[in-house]
Amino acid sequence: MLNIALIVGSTRPNRFADKPKDWIVEGAKARTDFTLEVLDLRDFKLPFFEEPLPPAFAKGVFTNPAAKAWGARIATADGFIALTPEYHHAMSAVLKNAFESAYNEWMNKPIAFVGYGGVGAARAVENGRTVAIELQMAPIQRAVHIGLEPFLGVIREGRTLESYDHLNQARTALFDQLMWWAKALKAARAATGG
Numbered sequence: 433m434l435n436i437a438l439i440v441g442s443t444r445p446n447r448f449a450d451k452p453k454d455w456i457v458e459g460a461k462a463r464t465d466f467t468l469e470v471l472d473l474r475d476f477k478l479p480f481f482e483e484p485l486p487p488a489f490a491k492g493v494f495t496n497p498a499a500k501a502w503g504a505r506i507a508t509a510d511g512f513i514a515l516t517p518e519y520h521h522a523m524s525a526v527l528k529n530a531f532e533s534a535y536n537e538w539m540n541k542p543i544a545f546v547g548y549g550g551v552g553a554a555r556a557v558e559n560g561r562t563v564a565i566e567l568q569m570a571p572i573q574r575a576v577h578i579g580l581e582p583f584l585g586v587i588r589e590g591r592t593l594e595s596y597d598h599l600n601q602a603r604t605a606l607f608d609q610l611m612w613w614a615k616a617l618k619a620a621r622a623a624t625g626g
């Protein structure tokens with residue numbers, strides 16, 4: 433059984449993020465190939481990056497206790513689902529800071545993105561993928577883009593994300609592809625010592 437971490441990338445009060453978070457958790461209950469752990473950035477109180485050295489120069493060693501605690505949780509995951517809003521055509525600042533607050537622990541692991549907003553957070557997801565590459569991760573092709581229609585359907589009409597078939601199908605495809613990469617990269621890490 434593999435461990436997948438769902439990172440909740442909005443911390444603001446009244447966030448929409450709880451709807452897709454619950455919907456991803458619900459979808460994962462049907463899976464027998466991984467367990468899903470929710471890492472809510474509200475719970476970690478990460479400072480804005482303030483290490484004396486860039487992570488690559490420090491060999492991924494962090495001094496800040498909150499960053500160390502965050503890295504310890506990232507270390508236990510075999511893969512990630514990052515849930516991101518789109519703020520000014522990019523991922524949220526808290527999510528970007530969370531990426532910056534660990535280093536070695538991300539390496540050689542797959543990551544998938546679930547985004548929501550006017551254009552399904554397409555730009556935030558692309559932004560997340562390039563950041564993930566720089567952290568030596570493997571961002572996957574499958575993603576869930578919760579576009580304007582379901583976004584407003586949930587907010588204004590009280591619909592559930594579960595009621596949108598195309599989103600449920602995208603969620604399954606994301607889980608399947610993430611697991612392919614998580615298994616492959618776990619074996620590769622074991623074979624190469626990391």
Ligand SMILES: Cc1cc2nc3c(=O)[nH]c(=O)nc-3n(C[C@H](O)[C@H](O)[C@H](O)COP(=O)(O)O)c2cc1C
Nearest residue numbers: 442444446447448449517518519520521549550551
């Ligand atoms: C600072 C800020 C910037 C935003 N920029 C965008 C944007 O570039 N594209 C977009 O589709 N929505 C944008 N929005 C609207 C968000 O999609 C919407 O507020 C969403 O609910 C944010 O996610 P959250 O509620 O989980 O924090 C922005 C919202 C905020 C607060």
